[in-house]
Amino acid sequence: MLSSGVIIDEQHAWISYARQYILRMDIQNPVFPDGLWRTYFPVDLGVGLWHTTALEKNYMPDLYIIEFKGHRRGYYLNTYHHDLNPGEHVIVEAERGEDMGYLSKAVPDDFHLEMEDKPLPILRPATQADLDIRASNAEAEKASVKRCEQLVAKHGLPMKLIDAEYQHDRNKLTFYFVSEQRVDFRALVRDLAAIYRTRIELRQIGVRDAARRIGGFGVCGLTQCCVVHLWNFEPISTQFAREQNLSLNPSKISGNCGRLLCCLNYEKEHYREALSKFPPQGEKYITEKGEGTIDMVNVFCNFMVVAHPDGEMEKVTLTDIKKQERQNQSFFKNWRTKKETEENDRVE
Numbered sequence: 001m002l003s004s005g006v007i008i009d010e011q012h013a014w015i016s017y018a019r020q021y022i023l024r025m026d027i028q029n030p031v032f033p034d035g036l037w038r039t040y041f042p043v044d045l046g047v048g049l050w051h052t053t054a055l056e057k058n059y060m061p062d063l064y065i066i067e068f069k070g071h072r073r074g075y076y077l078n079t080y081h082h083d084l085n086p087g088e089h090v091i092v093e094a095e096r097g098e099d100m101g102y103l104s105k106a107v108p109d110d111f112h113l114e115m116e117d118k119p120l121p122i123l124r125p126a127t128q129a130d131l132d133i134r135a136s137n138a139e140a141e142k143a144s145v146k147r148c149e150q151l152v153a154k155h156g157l158p159m160k161l162i163d164a165e166y167q168h169d170r171n172k173l174t175f176y177f178v179s180e181q182r183v184d185f186r187a188l189v190r191d192l193a194a195i196y197r198t199r200i201e202l203r204q205i206g207v208r209d210a211a212r213r214i215g216g217f218g219v220c221g222l223t224q225c226c227v228v229h230l231w232n233f234e235p236i237s238t239q240f241a242r243e244q245n246l247s248l249n250p251s252k253i254s255g256n257c258g259r260l261l262c263c264l265n266y267e268k269e270h271y272r273e274a275l276s277k278f279p280p281q282g283e284k285y286i287t288e289k290g291e292g293t294i295d296m297v298n299v300f301c302n303f304m305v306v307a308h309p310d311g312e313m314e315k316v317t318l319t320d321i322k323k324q325e326r327q328n329q330s331f332f333k334n335w336r337t338k339k340e341t342e343e344n345d346r347v348e
Contacts, residue, residue: 063111063119066092066101069165070176070213071227073104075113079121089126089134091168096199100126100134100168130168137166144196148175151191159183162210172199178210208233211257218255218263225262236260243271245296274299277318289314 062078076092078084086105091098113119126134141164149161159179166173173196177183185202192200205213212226226233241253241264255261278297279285285294285306292306292314302318 061121063107063113064122065104065107066090066122067104068099068101070163071215072213073231074101075107075119076101076122077119080123082122082125084122084125089131091123091126091130093120093123094167094169094171097167097169097171098123100130133168137168137170141166144173144175147195148188148192151188155185155188157183157185157188159185159204162205163213170198172201174201174203176203176205176210176213178207179204206233207257208259211255214256216256218261219252220263224256230262233262234265236262236264240264240268243268243275271299278304278321285316287314287316 061081062084064076064078064084065073066076067073076090082090084090084103086103088103089100090103091100093099107113144164144166145161148164152159152161158181159177162176162178164173164175173192175192183204189200189202208226211224212230215227216224218224222228236259238248238253238260241248241260244264244267246253246264253261253264275297278299279294281294281297281304283294284291286292287306289312290308292308295305295307295313297304304316304321306314306316308314
């Protein structure tokens with residue numbers, strides 16, 4: 001363990017050793033007997049002067065949400081306590097090398113992160129040189145998509161290429177594609193590796209993930225939910241549309257991905273709770289005007305419509321329903337009391 005206040009020699013060997021020690025060893029937040037957190041972090045990363053400073057603070061490194069190309073997101077720790085602001089680009093540690101992302105927002109201290117893998121660290125804020133590399137990579141990605149499409153056609157593979165993404169240091173090139181079946185793309189990977197001389201990854205994604213990478217606007221006129229805030233896709237069924245009295249026309253309840261709208265899931269519990277206060281739609285219901293069938297329920301205005309055999313549509317409010325329920329309960333209570341009295345008299 002490096003002791004507090006020790007300044008690492010500025011010679012190249014010591015600088016290299018300190019950098020490897022800090023990045024590879026799990027010394028970000030060791031717990032000392034005094035109960036304080038002591039965090040070692042490098043200062044002046046850009047100029048190569050490596051000092052190790054001991055901080056005694058009662059908090060963990062800040063956790064941030066970093067967004068990458070195609071609205072891919074992840075949690076990252078500000079292990080080295082850089083002065084970061086939402087909206088700026090940062091360089092983060094990747095599986096093999098470094099990647100560049102957009103700092104979306106800070107995560108609240110009381111947020112409970114459930115992850116199997118420990119969040120990787122944010123290495124440093126991005127410089128102008130990093131932004132220039134990102135622009136160069138973006139142009140190279142466009143060219144690689146066209147080249148890959150040619151190779152897909154050459155091999156006759158049943159797949160639709162969606163996007164390509166370079167890791168910031170170009171140690172990896174990932175191609176995203178959609179297919180309705182499993183694809184044997186080993187020959188394609190060999191051809192791509194021979195062309196680009198880097199690690200090639202082909203990742204099969206679903207149509208919802210493809211829509212998120214492409215982006216766009218929903219039928220509401222707002223940016224797609226999967227682009228803005230959705231991390232995971234939950235199952236959606238047409239039953240949600242029925243409960244919300246929506247048209248079952250696929251063009252009206254489907255998103256850009258061709259699947260049912262994710263927003264059908266947002267008010268599911270509200271509708272179920274509200275509908276539980278009304279009799280089921282389609283059942284018989286007796287009012288002062290006679291027996292009819294429940295035609296529809298309006299959960300916003302708290303009323304239902306009862307259709308009578310003569311074609312008349314009667315509006316019944318939730319207050320009327322509760323009033324009738326109380327009357328029915330009172331009637332059955334009096335009826336049970338009367339029956340019990342008759343039975344007791346009969347026994348005597």
